[in-house]
Amino acid sequence: MSSKRPNFLVIVADDLGFSDCGCFGSEIQTPNVDRLAKESDAARFTNYHVAAACSPTRSMLMTGTDHHIAGLGQLHEMTRASPAHRGQPGHEGYLNDRVVALPELLSEGGYFTCMSGKWHLGMRPEHHPIQRGFKKSFALLPGCANHYAYEPQYEDPLHEPTKFFETATRALHAEDDHFIKELTEDFYSSDAYADKMISYLSERSEAEKDQPFFAYLPFSAPHWPLQAPKESCDKYRGLYDDGPEALRQRRLARLVELGMVDPDVKAHPVVIIDGKPENWSDLPPEIRQSSSRAMEVYAGMVDRMDHNIGRVVDYLKETGEYDNTFVLFMSDNGAEGASYEAQPLVGQSIVEHIDKYYDNSLDNIGRANSFVWYGCRWAQAATAPSRLYKMHSTEGGCRVPLIVKPPRQKQMSGGSNPAYMTDAFCTVMDIVPTVLEYAQLKHPGAQYRGRKIAPLKGRSWVDFFTRPVCNGSIVSSKKTIHDSDYVVGFEIAGSGALRRGDWKITFVPAPKGPQKWELFNIKTDPGETDDLADKDPARMAEMLALWKEYKEEVGSVGVAGEYPSYVQGDPNTTVADEFEDPYTWIKYIGRPEMTPERLKATIPSCR
Secondary structure: OOOOOOEEEEEEEOOOOOOOOHHHOOOOOOHHHHHHHOOOOOEEEOOEEOOOOHHHHHHHHHHOOOHHHHOOOOOHHHHOOOOOOOOOOOOOOOOOOOOOOHHHHHHHOOOEEEEEEEOOOOOOHHHOHHHHOOOEEEEEOOOOOOOOOOOOOOOOOOOOOOOOHHHOOOOOEEEOOEEOOOOOOOOOHHHHHHHHHHHHHHOOOHHHHOOOEEEEEEOOOOOOOOOOOHHHHHOOOOOOOOOHHHHHHHHHHHHHHHOOOOOOOOOOOOOOOOOOOOOHHHOOHHHHHHHHHHHHHHHHHHHHHHHHHHHHHHHHHHHOOOOOEEEEEEEOOOOOOOOHHHOOOOHHHHHHHHHHHOOOOHHHOOOOOOOOOOHHHHHHHHHOOOOOOOOOOOHHHHEOOEEEEOOOOOOOOOOOOOOEEEOOOEEHHHHHHHHHHHOOOOOOOOEEOOEEOOOOOOOOOHHHHHOOOEEOOEEOOOOOOOOOOOEEEEEEOOEEEEEEOOEEEEEOOOOOOOOOEEEEEOOOOOOOOOOOOOOOHHHHHHHHHHHHHHHHHHOOOOOOOOOOOOOOOOOOOOOOOOOOOHHHHOOOOOOOOOOOHHHOOOOOOEO
């Protein structure tokens, strides 16, 4: 490895499906991501796994350990609604003291650290990025927000928005050590995050330019509400008029053509529970039009994100820093398939709020004052042949695109390799040890600054990149990152899974699954279609014993049925203590004129 330590650019897309980029089979135009995948030594991973939700994955990316240990056992938006999860260790809703964050180690090790984009790892000032090792940061604090920073004028601002929308509307950001009261009038999330990242890198002092850098660029696109500039969306006008099943079949065919999926793969059937007709042609014309328009806007969001990735990469090329930069692009979970309007208890209130305050007319979908998502059919077109989507510990929820361009250094094998694909199994927990090894730094192990911390659970990829074994554009399946005995568990929202080698057990709660454990050989059955539990009871028992060990080790509350059910946004179960739950502060921060007197001493101020 070169004595000159590399830079790092880590790019995260939000709710991007497996086949949503061109180099992973998409019709969406992503030339900059595709170009990254074609670089010498660059790898496209087809067997890369994350948690099935945003902040849990991001906590693992930052710490190299399981999210139940790091403080994001669940999305905090869900923990605050679930009495069974609130107050449990590992469910604090922020990066806790049981972990050390990668930027802390890099900053102490001589790196210039900066981030621009979605944080989602702590709302209070003491949990902001600057407190976890970032020297410069521009951070979206909630899990999602209006991409144009638009907010309706509420009739009753003291009681609106409701619990569901109070964490999904305001684009509350912090820069360095302070909250930002107002964003610029021309704010659009993906544009703004690239702008800020380029400014952080271009405004480094001479001393900082002598340091290697770690730049973290986590977009909030294409997370709902689906919004993008009109010119980005119009490129896809009419492309999806034949519906999600037609798109699913095109994507599958393209994945086969690319060699990412076996020609005889058995795709998991599309799961539909929203009560609407299953056949696209049976839907009313106006529903088909609005649905395909939402997909056009989704494509526009991905397109615009790619454009901004290109801007940052071009900056690095202009400054001569690109070659020595490790560049990683990934999604934080599978495509988002929720149809919140169909949720029990809160669905009707969500529909009423949107009807009251937003304009979802056909020609306005995608604009700042619209509020749409695209639902389970389009999501399963993006995750096929896998099962389901975000919030499920299935392959559709956890298997996501990953592209890595290692720093361009002299390889131990004596030269560069062409870009390639690999089906080597790996997880987001591998990123921290990989970065640390390239940076020539050590993880502190079990102690950091006098406190006990969790050890790393991942494994470095440096050796894998140093000696890839290629057969044309495919890396030999003999080249692995983890051995066949490596065990990794998953659990989000009561959906669990555990994998060892080619074997996996999966628990999908009703009504989208059987609400029982199933056993799959994931190598021969990536769609999770053939439950082998009854055919191989000994292996099933062994895997369930490993699940029990995992659950106890990391502190998972359990799978559905092992605790009382809950619904995100339900006012009857959501924590009511405004002093303890910072998510209730989102609409008040920087707005003393509307802050209740009882909270004024608690709510942080803005500059």
